[in-house]
Amino acid sequence: MTTTPASPDPAVVTGLPVTIRDLHKSFSGPEVLRGLDLSIAAGELFVLMGPSGCGKSVFLRHLIGLETPTQGEVRIDGEPFGEDTRARFRLAMVFQSGGLLNSLTVAENVGLYLSEHRLRKPGEIARLVADKLALVQLDPAVGSKYPTELSGGMRKRVAIARALITEPQLVLFDEPTSELDPIVALTIGREIHELNRLTGATTLVVTHDRDLAFGIADRIAFMAEGRILAIGTPEDIRSNPHPLIRAFLAADFKPA
Ligand SMILES: Nc1ncnc2c1ncn2[C@@H]1O[C@H](COP(=O)(O)OP(=O)(O)OP(=O)(O)O)[C@@H](O)[C@H]1O
Numbered sequence: 527m528t529t530t531p532a533s534p535d536p537a538v539v540t541g542l543p544v545t546i547r548d549l550h551k552s553f554s555g556p557e558v559l560r561g562l563d564l565s566i567a568a569g570e571l572f573v574l575m576g577p578s579g580c581g582k583s584v585f586l587r588h589l590i591g592l593e594t595p596t597q598g599e600v601r602i603d604g605e606p607f608g609e610d611t612r613a614r615f616r617l618a619m620v621f622q623s624g625g626l627l628n629s630l631t632v633a634e635n636v637g638l639y640l641s642e643h644r645l646r647k648p649g650e651i652a653r654l655v656a657d658k659l660a661l662v663q664l665d666p667a668v669g670s671k672y673p674t675e676l677s678g679g680m681r682k683r684v685a686i687a688r689a690l691i692t693e694p695q696l697v698l699f700d701e702p703t704s705e706l707d708p709i710v711a712l713t714i715g716r717e718i719h720e721l722n723r724l725t726g727a728t729t730l731v732v733t734h735d736r737d738l739a740f741g742i743a744d745r746i747a748f749m750a751e752g753r754i755l756a757i758g759t760p761e762d763i764r765s766n767p768h769p770l771i772r773a774f775l776a777a778d779f780k781p782a
């Protein structure tokens with residue numbers, strides 16, 4: 527008897543355009559975001575690159591409602607984004623830490639949003655979970671494992687599958703290659719690119735991984751100290767003369 531592998535269901539969506547105007551954010555101390563302006567086109571694969579601590583994660587959290595701006599605004603699909611409008615958009619975020627629940631199996635993690643909100647029947651959720659696992663190149667048998675039993679690369683894939691379960695129109699990735707070896711990082715980067723092309727979802731990746739940024743981006747914004755210093759194609763950024771960008775791109779380990 528032959529078994530038919532679950533066929534990946536790319537679930538084509540209409541990607542949402544995003545516009546950021548004069549975005550400022552401060553907590554108790556100095557401003558973390560100091561006036562960001564950015565437009566991301568529907569379906570674009572946009573990378574926000576910059577050094578550690580420059581405010582990338584804080585920025586990203588504004589696009590999913592986990593932070594509110596001190597000043598400025600976020601528009602999604604032309605509408606001001608806030609508590610009252612958030613439910614109109616299908617948004618998903620793959621967190622820097624993965625954010626999987628260790629007490630649940632992989633399948634339960636991936637299907638959690640649908641089961642918690644009782645959006646689908648259990649059989650349907652199981653089918654969708656199998657689809658999403660296949661989409662991120664995971665064997666269906668992984669569904670019954672617990673996150674702690676998986677490698678770092680597999681956990682990232684599960685986190686991506688979980689984000690895809692709602693068929694989001696905007697997907698946010700926070701450091702998708704952190705803590706991965708270079709080969710696995712390369713594969714995850716390729717998969718993010720392929721998912722963007724297959725689904726049509728607007729995709730925003732924030733990272734300090736130069737190889738990832740240059741490997742997958744349609745456009746890159748370079749951020750430092752809470753500001754965007756340049757926006758352009760990977761070629762534009764590679765040849766940008768700004769000293770902070772030059773230093774970031776040239777930084778390499780050399781023994782003293
Ligand atoms: N909830 C918070 N309260 C106070 N300060 C915060 C909060 N969240 C972030 N920050 C500060 O904002 C700054 C930017 O942090 P952020 O996590 O956005 O950096 P990042 O660019 O994502 O860095 P990395 O590349 O290391 O992930 C840091 O100085 C951080 O301490």
Ligand SMILES: [Mg+2]
Pocket residue numbers: 582583584622700701
């Ligand atoms: Mg971060």
